[in-house]
Amino acid sequence: MHIPDAFVPLGQSIVYWIIALVFVALALKWARSELDDEKVPLVAVLAAGIFAIQAFNLPVGMGTSGHLVGGALAAIVLGSPFAAVFILTLVLLIQGIIFGDGGLTTMGVNIINMGVIGGFVGYYTYGALKGISGNTYAAAAFAAWLACFVPALAAAIEMAIAGTFPLVPGLMAMGLYHAAIGIIEGVITAGAIYLIANARPDIMEKRAEVAA
């Protein structure tokens, strides 16, 4: 889902960058308020894990592959959608500058899609479903699926505005492929939360207290 420089005209990229920077500023405000000496290493390890797993493309059929994005995972584990913006911004920065994965002019729109939309959709869907079902893992899995699917539709609309993809075929293909890729997002997110909850139940308990 990493949009390259070639896909968005520069003028539109600047608009997306300005919107993204507003959320990055809010994410830094979150970090200043929520991070402490104990949480910083946890956030760093989560970022390293998200970077590594983003390099692991799994086949989803239809001549397509996909990987975990991690917005929902970061938001759920750290208890805020701004955690996803914080981590994904830094991961996208590394991917864009060092590896050429996702553009530099389009880094703003990628932050919006994967960090902002992914983080907010993942966090609030998880909170709502956890409240209804009481099942952490099912709620996390569906929230993560949606946090992959909705940003993909947003990207299709952005590509239509950019004149890169026609709207309806773009929405159809992006929706179809990311509905499949979202299954990877859901399974890995639920699995990672299971591992964290078993190794360090206090981390997830703190999140439950915050949600309540």
Add this chain to the structure above:
Amino acid sequence: MEMKPFLVAGVALALLIGVAAVFLASGDPDGLESTALFVQNEKSITGPSPEDGDAEAIGEGTFEYEAPMPDYGLGEVFGKPGEVVAVLVGTLVALLLVFGVGKAITTTKH
């Protein structure tokens, strides 16, 4: 589990996943690239992707940037070992950058 071994295990798992990705990841294009190939009529929506398809050919953006480790590798000369180095470097840079930014934020608020 104590926090320190928990974090060490997390870093080890991240590095392991990164190395495994070099050898096991799918070479098929991702969802965005597949969509680009589909709307360029280079693939059907559910069919296989062409091996020589250029997803970015549809783009009209003019900005170009040459990353030091493009496509998570060090170039064809270094092959898979170069890709292992690239993904290990990326994982450790992610760890250190987020740790550094986080520490800078917590230090300045005291």
